[in-house]
Amino acid sequence: MKRITKIEDNKVLSVKKKIRVAAYCRVSTASDEQLISLEAQKVHYENYIKANDEWEYAGLYYDEGITGTKKEKRRGLLSMIADCERGKIDLVITKSISRFCRNTTDCLELVRKLLELNVYINFEKENLNTGSMESELMLSILSGLAESESVSISENEKWSIKKRFQNGTFIISYPPYGYANINGEMVIVPEQAEVVRKIFVDTLAGKSTHAIAKELSECGVISKKGGKWTLGTINAIIRNEKYTGDVIFQKTYTDSSFNRHINYGEHDQYLCTNHHEAILSHEVFNKANEVMSQRGKEKGNGENTQRYQNRYGFSGKIRCGECGGIFKRRKHYKPSGNYVAWCCTGHIENKDACSMKYITDDSLKVTFLTMMNKLIFAHQMVLRPLLRSLQGLDDKDRLLEIQEYESKLEKNMEQRQVLTSLMASGLLEPALFNSENNTLIQEEEMLKAEKNKLMYSVSGDRTRFDALEKLIKFVSGSEMITDYDDEVFIAHVDRIKVVSREEIIFILKCGLELKERMA
Template sequence: MRKVSKIEPISPSLPPRKKVAAYARVSMETERLNHSLSAQVSYYSNLIQSNPEWEYAGVYADNAVTGTKSSSREEFQRMLEDCEAGKIDIILTKSISRFARNTVDLLEAVRHLKELGIEVRFEKEHINSLSGDGEVMLTLLASFAQEEVRSLSENVKWGTRKRFEQGIPNGRFLIYGYRWEGDHLVVEPEEAKIVRLIYDNFLKGLSAEATEKQLEEMGAKSMKGMHFPNSSIRAILKNITYTGNLLFQKEYTLDPISKKTRKNHGELPQYFVENTHEAIIPMETYQAVQAEIARRQELGALANWSINTSCFTSKIKCGLCGASFVRNTRKNRAKTSQLGERYTFYGCGTNKRKGAHCFSGTIREDVLKEECAKALGLPEFDEDTFSGRVAKVTIPATGTMVFELTDGTSFEHHWSRNAKKESWTAERRKAVSEYRRSRETGWKCYHTFTHFIKCGRCGANYRCQTHKRVDGTVVRSWYCSSPTAVDCSKVGIREDTLKALIADVMGLPEFDEELFNQQLAYATVPADNEIAFHFRDGHEVSRTFAQKRQMPRHTEERKKHMSEVMKAKWRERHAEND
């Protein structure tokens, strides 16, 4: 008997729909261009949704944003993020100039999208980024778009210079102390009082920082209602607009692609327009302030009376990097006097900057004075004689000083010292030996608790670390010194907390170093918040202590808020500099 099988019809499977998005941009905030942007968004929305093979993935639109920098276009960046997340397969855009006017940015974006398998279609130029000759055509046409930006920029600059030649400012810039009424600057009385105060303070010898504190106490605010920083005060002191005159083209843009600005130090012509508005500061006062600024810049730190200076300030220079030697103090480990005494020395200022280092040596202040006296032929060092005769002293290497005198002559002076050997006298050797024996800590013990605290997990000694607070006070903390022990959490104990615990276990009202050395042998830290004290008579006492509170990480909202604050400050500073 025949066997018959029924074959069911197969339903044709439809190919998956492509996720299609569009990108639109206009570069200026005008009614006409806003209408153009709306038209682009509406056009692409209808186009994508009317195609049955496409799935609508949205329209990304940047309004009033330049196309020369992709990083400044929020919607463009959001579109790239969605592409990386797999939400887009095809991007439609009107033209190359709408997508990017910077050739490098355009090619980087298109190549990145090509690696992701995402196609970009440029309607006006009929270019598909995934086609064989797509990148070649994009490179050529993007270069034309970039050059078009340069051409437009040059035309704008030409028009701006023509207005400058006629005494017309480039827009209504913001400046503290004035307001625009029509095409004229009008004095704002309350802010004008602050401007006059700033100039008067400077001529009286006060620094911008001192004026900043005074304005803070007065409750004076900037034009945007924010804190009055010393940078804005310095900008006001240099702004000639307060004399009733205008100076045009104080800054210029390097190129329309990077949009970086530079101060005009003679690279381009400037235009000085006299008597354009009411003056707040007389021209004589303004010129006196500029002369005082130049004088203070030449003197450097010596011009600031609030800084503790000496005859060596700004005169001792490093022969390796050219920076000035600065005054420092540190613990004296070389004298025969009691341990812990501090002395003064000079070292290269480069080492004061974070992340910088100079390999020049240091020189003690007493040695510097002694050698300067020898070099100048003086029986003893005299500050007035040194200041009057010496213009600069360069130290190219330890043991060498090059003197440049005020009469134009110069000479080298050499010296050699063996301070460490000379200082290791019998008295100092005896003092150090007695201290080491009392602590049983090994050699080079210069802190009270050195080698006293031991880690209960890895057995390593605790070491001291110091940091300075905002108010200038120095805080010491002790941490496990093992660099490899993974079980150690590196939670430390502050020295003031340690002293309070020792006084508590010894039954004393406050810490006594002499009794401490007599009774306690060592301490161990078995856990992060526990410490055990071992007495010399054999008994042990444990105590718990509060761990140092860790500062929480900034949230994304906090970071965004601080970013907006910094942008607002920058805009205010930029506006006041114009």
């Protein structure tokens, strides 16, 4: 007999599927500052998405150093679209239409493509979600505005800057070495001004830019950007008319494609004399530039300084532990045999002021090999714990603070753009414009200074981390090394401190300081 059994409905609790949300962000240049800013955006969006219980974090896509007007060059954007096609993303969050795309045609094309894939875009600044749009009219208008935003902002800024060029009120926010920006004015920094004067005196005395740069680095003089002096830096100082108290405005210009060029006469330039206090006379400045031009003609390479580089890995990197002087390379000629030695400049100039004796090049190289071989043998005990400690540093709080400063700076810029537009249309008196604009410029300088403090701290930690990873990769994959190599030394050592002829300290780029007995 057939038996019929009724199958009851299986009531399964329905689980609401989370929306898979990705974020897209972009910065327009690939500078270190912009890349840290990009990291700040990434942290912000990751926290923002994960804070919503209905959302599932689907990743963050980004482009660095890429223009927003050219879709084809943005690998991060194209990668995100590819993942949308694979069904990995339901919603994309981006800051604004201008960050997503400044070209109207591309913007509409991308939005339509994603809509066909049932993927929506949320533009935060415009408070626009493509999933709730009944038509493309609003998006077309907004993306058209975004496309023209670059042009309108650029034209307004150019107009404003040109007016300030003409009336001499343009503020040089980043003055050259020797000056500081104090409340919008270029003010001489006395100790830096002395260095500038010395550079010009040395040039007139016949010293090469290579020799001047090397001497400044060896003496421990810090350049404008906090690093070593280079031939290009010295050349730029000698060619800079600002040291005479004059300023030539509009040495460069931006074309319609937002590319910067040197102004060879395509646009008017403006010479503002007695703009600020001079460090040099016009006579000294002109003579030094004549010397530089003559040298260029004699060498047949114009102003090209790239063919001259430091010849030795140790150059400028050995510092005296007694007087702080830089060690110079010298050849010693003895009856028993010739050899190369490194000598403290302080001891060379005054033996009574510094008693540090020379160290030989060969012993220094052998000691370096000893130090590196110790790391190769014991990197698990020495380097790995340091790497774990650096990995434990939490950048998120600092990056979120940087993002806050970015937002404040963006608001400041928008306020200045409004002022400029009102001024350009004749709705604002020049006196009021200058007053309000100067206030915003000062606020911008303050915000940038605070942001830069945070960026330097983040950048410093990351630089050490990258250097340590590079060192671990080298030592963990190497046999004991027997031959000295300049490239290995330069790659991993920041400088050497000579404690005595028997003892030196290697200060590595990752922050480690390792003491070694001289071989």
